[in-house]
Amino acid sequence: MSEITTLLNQAKAAAESTGLSVSTISRKLFNDGKAIARLEAGGQCTLKTLETARARLAELQSGASPSAESAAPDTAASPANDETGLLTPSTMTHLDRLEAESIHIMREVASEAENPVMLYSVGKDSAVMLHLAMKAFYPSKPPFPVMHVDTTWKFREMIQFRDEMTAKLGLDLIVHINQEGVEQGVGPFTHGSQLHTDIMKTQSLKQALDKYKFDAAFGGARRDEEKSRAKERIFSFRSREHRWDPKNQRPELWNIYNTRINKGESIRVFPLSNWTELDIWQYIYRESIPIVPLYFAAERPVVERDGALIMVDDERMPLDGQTPKKEMVRFRTLGCYPLTGAVRSTATTLPEIIKEMLVATTSERQGRVIDHDQAASMEKKKQEGYF
């Protein structure tokens, strides 16, 4: 680790002496403009990468530009052309293609919908979606608000992160809470997970869409998450009652999207349809996208319920005589804290999380309680208006 620190100090000194920006130096040494920033933030790299970087730094300091040979092994994602300062894009990787497709989808909605909104669940997929929206309209801001349907049972860290993120990006944030549900005291402990999710999430979302008359809503769902989602279109039509008719979906060809609807109808748009979980993590890593700290392992107070580790996030959690234990845990998916199981983990960095994910033998949604309620439950929920 100290070798990395030494190299970083040398790299910064080189930046000062040559007048080049740190990201340019980073690009020259690592073929990646963000590598130095990542290493500074505690990221890691292999010995081989370190050696290559050191050799290139030596060449740089001796006044020679890195030879073509030494630059060859890692083809850079975007090496800058030093004369013009312009980026020369290399062959598009699968992440580049996914990014471009998502941006195209977002621009299409911004152009054709009268009153679009981006649903923001504060999770990692939402983080990627928000990042893509910032890219799609740059230098403009995304021409739509973001909306969080708050069940009032989300992790406190999610709410804090949500407020900080949207403020930092300068976005309009709408927070919708089903007040009737609050007045009736609906919660997962008193009403059970199904009813709670239906009232505070599904019904609440419908309320919000009706209240603001949004005709298009972005969601961060992916086709690899679940079997019925694998069959859903990117532009998914909803009736006035917010129902999805899986047997009567509009054909969706090329990248020509039919966005036309009648009054009262709406479209759910899934710009991340073709991303996989690994793509999401890879992209978060590549783009240094901030995510809620709950994804990283830390000591957190948990109790065991029906085989799941539930974090005691506030005093509303009935302990029934149990004493919360401090354990190193993290969350693979985020939702209402009483319904979201933690996993024991020591992964405190993105590469560690990704590694854990890659060697994992259970799929992501297993931590969520709702999918297991019944067979084909997601398809049924979606027909009823669940996102």
Next chain:
Amino acid sequence: MSVSTLKPSDDVIEYLAAHEKKSMLRFITCGSVDDGKSTLIGRLLYDSKLLYDDQISALESDTKKHGTQGEKIDFALLVDGLAAEREQGITIDVAYRFFSTEKRKFIVADTPGHEQYTRNMATGASTADLAVILVDARKGVLTQTRRHSYIVSLLGIRHVVVAINKMDLVDYSESTFDRIEADYRAFAKDLGFESITCIPMSALEGVNITKQSSETGWYQGCALLPYLETVKVRGRLEEKPFRLPVQWVNRPNLDFRGFSGTVASGVVKPGDEIVVLPSAKRSKVKSIVTHDGELAEARPDMAVTLTLEDEIDISRGDIICAGKAPAEQTDQFAAHLLWMGEDALYPGRQYLLKTANRTIPATVTELKHKVNVNTLEHMSGKTMELNEVGFCNFNLAQPIAFDPYKDNPKTGSFILIDRRTNATIGVGMIDFSLRRAKNVHWQDLDVNKTVRASAKHQKPCVLWFTGLSGSGKSTVANLVEKRLHDMGRHTYTLDGDNVRHGLNKDLGFTDADRVENIRRVGETARLMVDAGLIVLVSFISPFQSERRMARDVVEDGEFVEVYISTPLEVCEQRDVKGLYARARRGEIKNFTGIDSDYEAPENAELDLNTAEMSAADAATRIVDYLEKNGYLAG
């Protein structure tokens, strides 16, 4: 086995670096459940170790409930996501599946095989680079194989893998495989595929899926997965002319005006000349803006924002094209149409046509023929029903810019939308325009005289040389033109010799004809001034009023009258062409100065008498005048 798994001991950063560089291949699988299509995909996912324990245990429990494979895991249940599909054991809608190997990430569109779901198959095919068509080894090439192959070719897929499946049920017979391959190639020869690869396999037993299997020792080719990992399918769009259909006008403030869209084809760099259709306005690319920084170039499929050198009006639906190779424009074209509506297509009914970010009303004016998707035979018909393919003439409410689909699927494709229900009821692939290319975009009003002139670094004008025959007009004009040419200026001389023999050869020397002669020369000079040229006109032009007319058709300051005032006696004395002598003898009628008047100019810009100065000096005087008055500025 080259799968994308990670062992706990592996270095994750290296793994990520490798994963990030993977390319992407999108392919479609066609065939019915009977052919083992879903089983094949399930097998690819399973063998790529991309299934999690809980998915496998869910699969096992589903197998007990709905399985059709006895004790073996029924992979089809993994892919058939809709409840109705699992209950009926068929695939209704296209499902997208994802897996990756060390070399590539794959997106599989798993499409239904039944004829009634042809539209869903087309949906999957529209975004695919390659098609895997399943054939049951026991049954060989069937009607549905032909239908799938035709739809795939119609949608422009050029690479096909024929997966001859269930080889285990024909004892891995080489002759069976050979016969099916020969049948398929014979049938598909006219479908325009660039490559056809036949692979013997058993999806159920995992034969020739991830690696060559011993069961088919006679087969020398690649197994399916290694083939998919290495096949080259892209690159064609890069060589096409640049097209960017404008999707969204990016206007964060008054200082920035960008045009956002996804590059449909070609490569663009800052400085490249572009033309915008349909306005035909031209400009140059100033910058290629992205959130990550400005790019040195943009290539197909990249979502970018262009800024231009000039402030021109561009809106959503316009197409920014390479300046030298703009798209065609038309309001009438012929196209292949796949009908997807529950109600039939009626020629004459108005639908909405959406293409490359533009939506306009359109009607089918004529259904030329239908194509039987099973036999490829042409049939006549008055209407088109669900899942039928036809070749139609279209009429649009406004012209669109397009390329034929075979040249560029991104700018040659469209969907039809029902105006009442908003359903997508048809998809089309444009074949050709029914109008002669009007090339309206060449008549760019914005490339005007000023632009043309400044490109030539001069102020265009007419140098009108008038004077008697033999006064030295042409001699002086030739010298002036030579000087200007040496200075790099752009000139042209109109004189009796080159005009009277062509443009005006129908004219004689009556007064009326002389007037018309000058009128035509004046108009021609005006067009040349508009083209940015310095035009030297050398005509006797004896009448004041005609010279006035020539002066009036151009703008103020663009007419420089040069009176070569060499006296009649000197001219007659020179009589270079012997014309005066002939006129005196009466052989030539209406000869100016003899039996026809010459009206000397009163306010000529220049008055030069070649009896008193050399032609070279006269030329110098003229060039000096031009310089002094700003005609040669820049």
